C-alpha cells in the first residue's frame with residue numbers, strides 16, 4: 051500500500067480517545083474509580099428518557115424519522131423559534147461539522163480561540179480551510195482581537211459561551227456589541243453546550259436575534275443534550291439559526307443522522323423539568339462546596355458558569371493527574387491546553403466530590419505542591 055495522504059489530513063492530531071474505564075482500572079490496578087473528566091452528568095440521565103427509550107426498543111428494525119419531527123417540534127416550542135430554524139445533530143459536534151462542511155472552502159478562514167473546544171479547528175483542517183486562532187485574554191474570548199482578525203475571507207467565528215475549558219462567560223451586552231460590529235457575510239457560532247448551567251440573567255437571547263437578523267451577521271446557537279440532560283452516550287444536540295442557514299446544513303447531512311433512541315430519549319428529557327432543575331441545583335451546590343474546600347487546601351479554583359472548573363494546583367498538572375489516577379480519580383490535566391499547572395474537574399455527586407477532595411489533598415501533599 052502506498053497512500054497519498056493529503057497534507058491537511060496528515061497534520062491533524064487525532065482527538066485523544068481516552069481508555070474505557072475498565073481498561074484504565076486494570077492498567078492502574080484500581081477499582082471503583084470515578085470519572086470527573088468529561089463534564090458529563092454525574093446524576094445519570096433523565097428517568098423519563100430512560101423509560102421512553104426502553105419502551106421504543108422494539109422499533110429498532112426501522113430507520114429513524116429523518117426529519118426528527120416530534121423532537122424538532124418540541125425544541126421549537128421550548129426555544130421559541132420556528133421548526134425551520136432548527137437542525138439536529140448526532141451530538142452538537144455534528145452540527146459544528148455541518149457548518150464547516152457547508153461554509154468552508156480551501157481559502158476560507160475560520161476564527162476560534164485558544165484554549166477552547168478542540169473540534170472546531172479539527173473540522174476546519176479536514177476541510178482544508180485556514181484556522182485563525184486567537185489566544186484567550188484573561189481566560190475570556192478576546193472579542194476585540196477577533197473583530198480585528200475578520201476579513202472578507204472569514205466565514206465562521208466559533209465562540210463557546212461559557213468557554214470550555216475555562217468556564218468563563220461573556221456578558222450579553224458585550225456579545226450584542228460584538229454581533230453588531232460583525233459584517234453580514236460572517237456566521238457567528240455561539241456554542242452554548244453549557245448554557246444550561248449559567249445563571250439565567252447571563253443568557254443571550256439568541257432566538258430574538260435570529261428573528262431580527264436583518265442587517266446583521268448570521269447567528270447560530272449550538273445546544274446539547276449531553277450535559278444538563280445527561281444523554282452524552284445517545285449523541286444528540288441541535289442548532290438554532292436562520293432558516294437560510296438551516297437549508298444549507300440539510301444539504302450536507304446524512305438523512306438519518308439522529309438515531310431513533312436519541313430522538314425518543316431527548317424528547318422525553320426535554321419534558322423532564324424536574325430532573326433538569328435538580329441537576330442545575332445539585333451542580334451549583336457541589337461547585338460551591340468544592341470551591342470552598344479547595345481554597346482551604348491552598349489551591350486556586352476559578353469561578354465557572356458550567357459543570358466543571360479549573361484549579362491552579364501550583365505544580366505540574368500532568369504529574370498530579372497520574373497520581374490522582376492511582377487513587378481512582380480521573381480528572382483532566384490542562385497542560386496540553388497551555389496551562390501546565392491547571393487541572394479541570396467536573397462537579398460530581400456528593401460522594402464523588404468528597405472522594406476527589408481527599409485524593410487531591412493527599413496528592414498535593416505527596417507532590418509537595420502546597
Ligand SMILES: Cc1ncc(COP(=O)(O)O)c(C=O)c1O
Nearest residue numbers: 141142143167214243274276287
Ligand atoms: C464546548 C463544547 N461544545 C460542544 C461539545 C460537544 O457536545 P456533544 O456531546 O453535543 O457533541 C462539547 C463536549 O464536551 C463541549 O465541551
